[in-house]
Amino acid sequence: MFGASVTSNDAGLSVPDWPTSFGYLVKVPHLVGGVRFEWSHRMVAGSLVILTLAIAAWTFFVERRSWLRKLALAALGTVVAQAILGGMTVLYLQPPAVSTAHAAVAQTFFCIAVCIAIFTGRKWVEEVPQVEHDTRRPSLFTLTLLSIFVLYVQLILGGMFRHRGMSWWPHVVHAALVAFVLTWTAIRALSVFSKIEAVRKPAIMMLSLLITQLCLGFAAFLTRVAWGKDSVQPELPMVVSTVAHVAVGALLLATTVVLAIQVWRHVPVAFAERVPGTERTPQIA
Structure with a gap:
């Protein structure tokens, strides 16, 4: 939704640099106009990368199912690719192909995350099909x-x-x-x-x-x-x-x-x- 709000408000280039924001990694800029949409989107994306990294690490050390560990690594790789594509949309001034790939990979990551949630749920583990x-x-x-x-x-x-x-x-x-x-x-x-x-x-x-x-x-x-x-x-x-x-x-x-x-x-x-x-x-x- 944060990404959709950026595009819908034509705010994709409100922050002109990447991976920094106006030259800073963590400093909060003046949240005016489209900047508040784009900067908020970046903060959510950064938090998502950290959370996915934690999930992948937890799965690697705790989960016995090797295919699920691979799925968690796929989620991590997808969210990193998503971040890179997001940066490319800014650095290359929003080329349609890259921006569309950015949106498509986001949906792919969401589906992988949903799959991980299902496969690690108690009902999936304990339920008899x-x-x-x-x-x-x-x-x-x-x-x-x-x-x-x-x-x-x-x-x-x-x-x-x-x-x-x-x-x-x-x-x-x-x-x-x-x-x-x-x-x-x-x-x-x-x-x-x-x-x-x-x-x-x-x-x-x-x-x-x-x-x-x-x-x-x-x-x-x-x-x-x-x-x-x-x-x-x-x-x-x-x-x-x-x-x-x-x-x-x-x-x-x-x-x-x-x-x-x-x-x-x-x-x-x-x-x-x-x-x-x-x-x-x-x-x-």
Whole structure:
């Protein structure tokens, strides 16, 4: 949200240097105009790097699961890359490709952090998976992966538009595909595997966030494109709708990742060899 507020307020170059701020690492500058957004964003980012480093160190010394230690290192590498891309946006005067990559990597880090939170939670460790094999084609797991993919593409298209590297219409047109794929995924999850709570809850949340996101996207389009295209500076309705749109988009992507994880655990694809005479024709839904 801090990063979105920087872009929405056109404050990305309010602090012209990096990694220092007006020549200082820790001195608080005069928080006026866009400086308060950009400097606050940098402080939050710095705190996040330190927190991620602590999590990676804790995981390395305490966690027995080697794959989870690697995931924590991936989180650390991602947040460092995110910081470097943030610096490049300032030093190279906000090139659209770099600024969009900065936004995309931020979403990637958020999803990795959510995964770590799930995998280290007591419920994940102690819960016995409620396994129900999926015989349908495409499988629910395939649909969740497709949902993540189309959402990430949508994120990139939105970032390119926000950072003036592309027109608005690819982002709007692709939103229809996102809505279709996510609705298909949610309906499949809720109609076939609703008895599995770990699948049902994120599916409902994903569908709710999708509806909210479409409404916020429409509001952002009205305030930024239809009504605000001739504005000299960002107006409050434009800023609020855009920041909310970005924030809910991040939650939607993370929720879809959670759904994919829970489907992978509770609804494995039926690849095992079947006993003769018990074959079922894959169903299309």
